[in-house]
Amino acid sequence: MTAYLIKNVSVVGGAPTDLLIRDGVVAATGSGLTAPDAAVIDGTGLVALPGLVDLHTHLREPGREDAETVESGSRAAALGGYTAVCAMANTSPVADTAGVVEQVWRLGRQAGLVDVQPIGAVTVGLAGERLAELGAMADSAARVRIFSDDGHCVADPKLMRRALEYVKAFDGIIAQHAEEPRLTEGAQMHEGEVSTRLGLTGWPAVAEEAIIARDVLLAEHVGSRLHVCHVSTAGSVEVLRQAKARGVRVTAEVTPHHLLLTDEVVGGRGELASPALSPDWSPTASYDPVFKVNPPLRTGTDVAALRAALAEGVIDIVATDHAPHAVEDKECEWAYARPGMLGLETALSIALDVLGPQWDLIADRMSRTPARIAGLDGHGLDPAPGAPANLTLVDPAARRVIEPTELASRSRNTPYARMTLPGRIVATFLRGEPTVLDGKAVK
């Protein structure tokens, strides 16, 4: 196993130092380190972060290997600075049994690019009718701790209550896709001025907020842990703020796209929430399904509230909701397109835009806290002597123009095409082994 000596690197924003990686762990830190057997990486100007952890990734395998595989998604993750991803359960077949979660977990091990932690479905077939065998998944080799019907809301309040209670036995957590289905029948985009103009059925903010409000009360009532997926509205932020103030054990994530894009882009207009970022960017066409996502892109007011909530900590983490889709599922009519966007290879850039070079905050929102929520012991630890060498090196000064064809994902549905984004991942290490070097995947 090759040793690596990273010279003059800023560890989580600190003063430049050297980092020696050997035998899967950070062996030493300090200036003037030497290791004749080690490969040397010049870390000047780079920032070392604990390897990023994504709590919300769709890897599409099994079932839609044409859109993504565990391996291609893992490679995209490594290139994005991730060392662990949590794979959502809405595969085909659904990850609602020990067999399927173990298959995904094993595929992740084989790819060896990031740790792939399967998420188990809450209900059989994501149908929202009866609980899947949550305990069996928890006891499996995949050691599932997060359960989610993501893509669907666990809408039945009784079922949600039972799920929240049941997973307490193995310190599980329910990750809720908050969407009251009766309020979003046929919904195509955020309900508001743009949806009216475009004649697309609206997805009202209240459909998300009502479920979050209900679920924090349920979690409070049964004393369970709740995680809220992809929070998208200012109203949701307020519900979460109040719940947290009361001590409810709730955590929440926000996606990069909800931090940057608004519903205006669907109408072919609109600028980014952060105008300094790629000021000359604008959508090339209206009704472009690359911007179709669930929950939908919201208004500028929502985006501003989400950015503030992330910095403040009301929203705990950034999670990508990386959702690859085949070309035919996006190059079609808006209503027929599948919702979802790529995110793994661009998430850090957007976090950098939202949080600025506050590296401690970035490490918190993208690595330490998601690792803690997911119970991933070897992840989310700052590079320090003895810590597993799961880390990534970022060049914050770099700028890159996003080219869909250059992404490692099998799919091309990035909403950031032609944007100039800040920051670039130079190297990523998983237990001391490089998965990315010089900005390129090692395998």
Place this chain on the structure above:
Amino acid sequence: MIRHLLSGADLDADTATQILDTAAEMATVAGREVKKLPALRGRTVVNLFYEDSTRTRISFEAAAKRLSADVINFSAKGSSVTKGESLKDTALTLQAMGADAVVVRHPASGAPHRLANWVDGSVVNAGDGTHEHPTQALLDAYTMRARLGRLAGLHVAIVGDVLHSRVARSNVLLLSTLGAKVTLVGPPTLIPVDWAARAGAAPAVTDAGPAAGSHPGTDVCYDLDAVLPGVDVVMMLRVQRERMNDSYFPSAREYARRYGLDGPRMRRLPEHAIVMHPGPMNRGMEITPEVADSPRSTIVEQVANGVSVRMAVLYLLLGGNNR
């Protein structure tokens, strides 16, 4: 010159007026022995219809044929779930056939916009989902101008299922552009939330002046009787009975009672006011036979005017070298 007609917003006042003026000339052709003009000889117009709408398709077909264009009817009706050929593949086929214009009717909002990305020819939106139907708005404007002599300053009430109406959307845009004032009338469940909010809608008509919304001169009122005495035009939208199954209103009877146009209500209109309906009508629901068949009703004229307006649109899109 515009290349596509996808939305009422594509038309500025000059272009819209030019279309109406041209349509007036086209209308004279209908009265001639030879109902044909050679202007689009050698041009190919494809009617690409993903929804059944015989009246709209025939109207476009007649328009294209009167201008001597070759017309290809491409019925691609199918359910959205059981996808046949994709819209993009169809677009490439039409492209290979040398379509100079594609007239598209589609159940998905925005489908014509997507199509316009994939074909070189002009795309005419003949109704997309719950989005727009710009040629319907043009023929409505034409009809109003023909009956009332002007558009600027007219007060038009659009009554009914505004939320799901592509006719309403296009009319709001076009009428605003041409200087008419629009009041949207219907149960609050069938008026888009943000339009109602911007207009500060109240149970009775307000005199708050133009709404602060994106369409100056558009406001909202939930009370049909309060609006009728002050309008020049009342446009009744088709309301599907099935909407009551989705709780937009309690029953067809209650809807008809509150928002249907019947004889007594019609007599509350000013003397000169006209009654329009884009068709097909639900007689007894949003309009009674007495109203539909009254001299105030322009429903039959609207159909005839549709051909003239569509001739004008096709001519303006295809009659020159506008690339």
Place this chain on the structure above:
Amino acid sequence: MACPPAAHPSPERQPSVKVILASADVQRVVDRIAHQILEKTQGAADTVLLGIPTRGAPLARRLAARISTFEDVDVPVGVLDITLYRDDLRRHATRAVGPTQLPPGGIDGKRVVLVDDVLFSGRTVRAALDALNDVGRPASVQLAVLVDRGHRELPIRADYVGKNIPTALAESVKVTLVETDGADEVRLCGGTR
């Protein structure tokens, strides 16, 4: 085909602009055509004048007015817009369609005199004949033009010509009328004279 206003006395070398017919000449020519029409149509019996826009329309009205002055007959006048019959539509951005107004008595069985300002390639007249064919069935069709500048591309000739002006292809003939342009004048522009 921009044509600068005629600069009287014009120096030697310049984008040449030459006045062919001044205001009084135009009136004289119109009078002459009116007389010729009366002569050739036995007092303008069963005759209809159809002007081709833009400037053929006021010319037709003037001719009718002069005819009624000379002989006290009312010749029906109309306008025949030929835009939709042109053979060069695709070479330009879409042209605006103008009104076609036939006189109340129509044109069926009548002697129609088409009126235009300049006869050049003949394509406008061809379009007018096509248009005429679609709006009715005249007994016969004649053509009156203010100026014939030659260079015919179709077998068409005028029955009444105000003035024959030999031109080079590179030149252009510009007619202005009081009704449309504020002054009566015919100018020859361009070329090297």
